Amino acid sequence: MPKINRDIKTEFLDELDKHQGILQKISFVYSRNSVEKEDLCQEIILQLWKSYPSFKRECAFSTWMYRVALNTALSLTKKPKLFINTEEIPDSFFDVEYSMNKSESIKILYQAISHLNKVEKAIILLWLEDKSYEEISDNIGLTVKNISVRLVRIKAKLKELIKKFQ
Amino acid sequence: MEEINLEKYKSAWKKEQSFFEEKLSRDRILKFMQLTSKNISGLFKKSLIIDIIIKILVSFSFGVLLILYSSQNRILLITALLFLLTILCIIIQIKIYKKIPDVKNGDQNIKMLLYSYIDFYNRKFVLSLLVASFSGTLFFISGSFYYFYYKYGTIRSFQYDDYLVFGIIIVFSFLLSAFIQFRNFSFHIRQLENSLADIEQDSINESKLKHYKKLNRRNSIIYSIILFAGLLLLVLFLFVI
Numbered sequence: 328m329p330k331i332n333r334d335i336k337t338e339f340l341d342e343l344d345k346h347q348g349i350l351q352k353i354s355f356v357y358s359r360n361s362v363e364k365e366d367l368c369q370e371i372i373l374q375l376w377k378s379y380p381s382f383k384r385e386c387a388f389s390t391w392m393y394r395v396a397l398n399t400a401l402s403l404t405k406k407p408k409l410f411i412n413t414e415e416i417p418d419s420f421f422d423v424e425y426s427m428n429k430s431e432s433i434k435i436l437y438q439a440i441s442h443l444n445k446v447e448k449a450i451i452l453l454w455l456e457d458k459s460y461e462e463i464s465d466n467i468g469l470t471v472k473n474i475s476v477r478l479v480r481i482k483a484k485l486k487e488l489i490k491k492f493q
Numbered sequence: 494m495e496e497i498n499l500e501k502y503k504s505a506w507k508k509e510q511s512f513f514e515e516k517l518s519r520d521r522i523l524k525f526m527q528l529t530s531k532n533i534s535g536l537f538k539k540s541l542i543i544d545i546i547i548k549i550l551v552s553f554s555f556g557v558l559l560i561l562y563s564s565q566n567r568i569l570l571i572t573a574l575l576f577l578l579t580i581l582c583i584i585i586q587i588k589i590y591k592k593i594p595d596v597k598n599g600d601q602n603i604k605m606l607l608y609s610y611i612d613f614y615n616r617k618f619v620l621s622l623l624v625a626s627f628s629g630t631l632f633f634i635s636g637s638f639y640y641f642y643y644k645y646g647t648i649r650s651f652q653y654d655d656y657l658v659f660g661i662i663i664v665f666s667f668l669l670s671a672f673i674q675f676r677n678f679s680f681h682i683r684q685l686e687n688s689l690a691d692i693e694q695d696s697i698n699e700s701k702l703k704h705y706k707k708l709n710r711r712n713s714i715i716y717s718i719i720l721f722a723g724l725l726l727l728v729l730f731l732f733v734i
Contacts, residue, residue: 340519351512368517370532372525378599395598398606401688403532404681432505446691449603455506467692468604486497493497 339379342388343372349392352456356440356448357400367400374399393456394466397449439488447481454478533610533681534593537618540674541590544625545583551628552579554635561642568648572638579631582624589621607689614682615709622678623716626671630663667720675713 343350350371358364375395382391429437440448446467453463464474517525529535555576562568594609601609637659641648651659686705 340522343522344516344519347516348512350517351515355512366531369525369528370530372517372522373528373530374532374598376526377530382599391599394602398598398601398603399532401603402606402610402685404536404684407677407680428511430505430509432502433509433511436502436506444691445688446603455503457503457507466602468602469692482499486499489497489499489502 335379339376343375343392346389346392349389349396353393353396353400353452355437356452357445359441367403370403371396371399390462393453393458397452397466401445401449435489435492438492439485442488443481443484447477447484450474450477451481451485454482533685536678536681537593537613537621538590540625540678541586541593541621544621544628545586545590547628547632548579548583548586551631551635552576552583554639555579555631558635558638558642562638562647565647568638575631575634582627582631585624586621589617592617604689604692607685607692610685611682611689611705614678615705615712618678619709619712620716622674623671623713623720625674626667627720629666629670633662633666671717 350368354364354367354371358367375392378395382388440451443451449467450463453466458466460471460474460478463478464471467474469477529539555572558572559569559576562572592613594613598606638648
């Protein structure tokens, strides 16, 4: 038994290693600073590991990883802070140094995306990753038609935001 | 004004090297795999475990009181009832713990995942929060019984102002605890509800969210009335009859 567990662990680590880019992208988009990013990375890895035994290989590891990572990012809630009204801190607030090591286009894109809500972020992230409407609809739980309408709106919103930050 | 070309940003996104260069080491990943979850299921579980531990300690404390008051029939009966009430609360909490949705994040889409958490909270967890709110009250009652035992050797007869003070502390400790617990959990659930509302914005299913809110209100009112009536009966039984 321990050998099997070790094999599963090694297999999981190998797969994760190959797709760390997905982890970095999702945690980058859903965080406002390095601390939040680290917390989200931790939670995503934990959820991936916990869900790995139920991964049936009906799809690619990367497809499954997007689903788990996005589900984790969307269901992770902020803690209430005593004496601080957290609602006063907008989601779009972020540490300027956070995206310093990124190219200029990514910095602008990040700034614009940080003004979208969590669901819009998930949809645009999957679009940026070249996922089909079917795949996006499968991840979010909306119909393909609904996704296409939603994407048009989000893209228009994103363009306006990019214009502002350019 | 130049038209924004999103494809240009999409291409930059795909080519961004830093996403592939910032790699976590295996040791770090292994460390992360052993941590406890901070998601909503983790929060439900953590709060239930803490409450179960507190209630086990309180039931142990009532168990000792059963021995201390073994020769005083009326107080023995009250202590036994409180002991059974604490055990009942532990059983309820364990049952709810077992029902916490063991969500495998890879098995369902975002919408279904959010629904399962919100549904669980509104249908089951509201009762757990009310049961958890009893811990402080039970702790106070057992503490008072110890105080009376070591000071008077029995629970001395009460004056009018004693009833008032004890009654107020018992009710207040319950209400304060319930207020804090509900505020804390509704803060988390509201965030999930907001995400679900963002998904459902064009859909007829948004009414489902309203249904959950109604269900939550109804359950909270029913459970509160039952528990509050029970609490008043307890106060009457303890100090008046």
